[in-house]
Amino acid sequence: MAAGLAICLVCGEPLDYFEEAQEVTCHICGKKETGHSICTAGHYVCDACHRAGGVDWVMDYCARTTSKNPIEIAQAMMADKSIFPNGPEHHTLVGAALMVAYANAGGEVDLEKALAELKKRSLQVPGGTCGFWGTCGAATSAGQFYSIISGSTPMTRTPWAETQRLTSRILGRLADLGGPRCCKRTGFTAIQETATYVEEIRGVHMEMPERIVCTHSARNKECLRGNCPFYPGE
Secondary structure, three states: OOOOOOOOOOOOOOOEEEEEEEEEEEEOOOEEEEEEEEEEEOOEEEHHHHHHHHHHHHHHHHHHOOOHHHHHHHHHHHHHOOOOOOOOOHHHHHHHHHHHHHHOOOOOOOOHHHHHHHHHOOOOOOOHHHHHHHOHHHHHHHHHHHHHHOOOOOOOOOOHHHHHHHHHHHHHHHHHHHOOOHHHHHHHHHHHHHEEEEOOOOOOOOOOOOOOOOOHHHHHHOOOOHOOOOOOOO
């Protein structure tokens, strides 16, 4: 398994995406389902296998960090080999980094219960949503974080509206940056926008670095390089 590469987890070949879902079989667990991508050698890895180790790592790290800086937390988690440059594990990572930073910064939340709920919700968001659903998993993860701390449900008024406003702000900025997908670029953007929004609306200040510098560009063939605000430079 080629851990840490933005390529096939089985053989290291690039991934091919197709617009219409096709019947595929996970090379790791053997599960048959419909999916939108296989590698050029024909391997498919399901979301559950792709993110299993990464989500466990995220939950473990968040249970013990004392940082108030969600970017610092996210970068520490991204540095582990279980977190790939791109993949659905980021749909948990983004919201979890925000949740623990919010709690450590004095936000009122039952952290253990909130992280468990975030994990449950985030596992329902499949890979590829940024291209196939018209929304990005990073924005969804940040929205899940905010919906939990605000008590939003389909029947609430202000928390419902605040959550929609947050995700719309994130998606607007992501649209301005453009594609193709990069879970680091979208993740950092979602965290940055959410930290600002939470301070505006809830008065909780999460620490942020003066500049966010990505260290994963060499592992991502689709990196925008100089067109990404987090690119470290040549």
